[in-house]
Amino acid sequence: MPMIEMNNVSKWYGRFQVLAECSTQVEKGEVIVVCGPSGSGKSTLIKCVNGLEPFQQGEILVNSISVGDPKTNLPKLRARVGMVFQHFELFPHMSITENLSIAQVKVLGRGKDEARERGLKLLDRVGLRAQADKFPGQLSGGQQQRVAIARALSMDPICMLFDEPTSALDPEMINEVLDVMVELAQEGMTMMVVTHEMGFARKVAHRVIFMDQGRIVEDDKKEAFFGSPRSERAQQFLSKILHH
Amino acid sequence: MLALDFSFLTPAVISGYIVKGFIFSLQLTLIAMLGGIVLGTLLALMRLSGRPWLVVPAAGYVNTMRSIPLVMVILWFFLLIPLVIGRPLGAEISAIITFTLFEAAYYSEIMRAGIQSISRGQVAAGYALGMSYRQTMGLIVLPQAFRNMLPVLLTQTIILFQDTSLVYAIGAYDLLKGFEIAGKNFNRPVETYLVAALLYFVISFSLSMLVRRLQQRIAIVK
């Protein structure tokens, strides 16, 4: 049974179609990289997975729970799906520790001390224990994104979604974030990652999805995708990205 | 529970009581707007001149006006103008002078923001073409500032239109007064206040819709 399953998902903004009959599956423990030119719908697609963006047609199942079903308790589902954003989206008015514990306490109902302990452990893991009492505005972009990953992990997610986690970062900070993600992938976390970092894809991805104009154009094993992408658009895209 | 009865508001009553007040409210709004924008622009230029003998009085004037309730300003002028000119002055004339001088303070803050929003490069470009200060301001900076700030200036004018009702304090005959007197004479105060509120609402709301449209247009041109 796949962790994430999408069947013919379509979405419109007014009359403009942003997603067209997208179907794919992510198995437990699998790492999927989603790439494509800007405006191809990849960010929208990943936000549909935990219901942050509504969609009009098709269905998405996460751990066999239907995301689009109005009866589904979305907060409960989202609490189990970790998400990391392009612009980090730490809560600026809370210290790093509070950022890590607030949802554990308010959503999962954990005790404050337990939540703090768990948060500190994860901070250790992303190498930022020393920053525990600072505020997000006092950290660099790379550090903020590592905190954001720790924040998502603090909820003990069954899978993780990454929406262009490194594209807002200065080049010298990209690797510190990618290292954390690689480690996570190697530990067997189920991950769906929207990114242009092909090095990351080569290293840990099982499959690569290429999107263009709201459609999933390629959905291949990593080796096949990098070896010989079938569509011309994907070839063009790859040559641009890799020679970059 | 009393039944509302608007039938007394015949065309004759409207032209007899309301129109006169309405015309004065519009006059007051338009004169105070035009005069206020001219004076306000001058005040803004003074504040941005960098010369302390211009900056200090202009800033003092603007800040004083902005920190006193309009009703008190209306009362002050009504008290002071006769002392200055040596003879009593009608409430209507007093209101026109008051509103022009009072609104100048608010318009000047808007024009100041507008002028500051024009990049220094534009001023430099004016001087580089051999223009004088007056030419640079008049031909380059102010037209752009005015255009950028047009929606805000108009929004302030809508507030001004609503505030004209405060001439109630000195008994000037404006739109609200017209309704009030009609309401008293026909013993229908509830109906007249309701109609007055509706009329003010329709005018202010439609003007604010127009401003919103204008804003979108300007945003597109930018």
Added chain:
Amino acid sequence: MSSWDWQVFCKDTIDGEVVPGCFGGAGDVTYLDWLLSAWGWTLSVSALALVVALALGSLMGILRTTPHRGLVLLGNVWTELFRNIPLLVQIFLWYHVVPTLIPPLRGVPSFILVVIGLGLFTSARISEQVRAGIQSLAGGQRMAGLAMGFTLPQTYRHVLLPMAYRIIIPPLTSESMNIIKNSSVAFAVSISELTLFALQAQEETSRGIEVYLAVTGLYFVSAFALNRAMLFVENRVRVPGMIGGGGH
């Protein structure tokens, strides 16, 4: 009117005799007593109206940012309604019209009606500011809150509002100062606040300039004190690392 006559404030309001010490004793009221009590009324009307305006303005501003069309419409209608009718007309509506149309409100003192009128008028402006504050946070913070499993109310409570309110403290400050200024329209329905005092004392004593100066001065002092208080709050809730914040 050639020279000052500040003794006017020491006069008894009934017989016009100067009272030693300027404060009236048992039964006697000087203009100074009256001025101070009028100041009290101005401050009470302003403070209570501010509470009403903050509560309802916040609620309406929040409604306008929710994903529910009906709630957005409610917030929009509320805001446009109370923003596009002059304050004085609204006060008259509360004083003359509402108690007639809704009989149970007939016994409500005019002080309360003015507080409601001024409060609702200002709530429209505060609703605009709260909406703008929430929208300035962009969609990312809302999504981040929801993605953590927060419900929509929790997302507002823990994520959106704490930042939105910090952002809008400056415009809220000037709106609070406006409330003090706007409370002056209460004179029109015979609330014995500063402006009504100014009007009546000026007429009784013919010392208009002294009376107006005193009243204007008290409006200044009130607004200034409020401004300082809000600055204190602004500094207290400042977030380290944000613009203008404590830094590293």
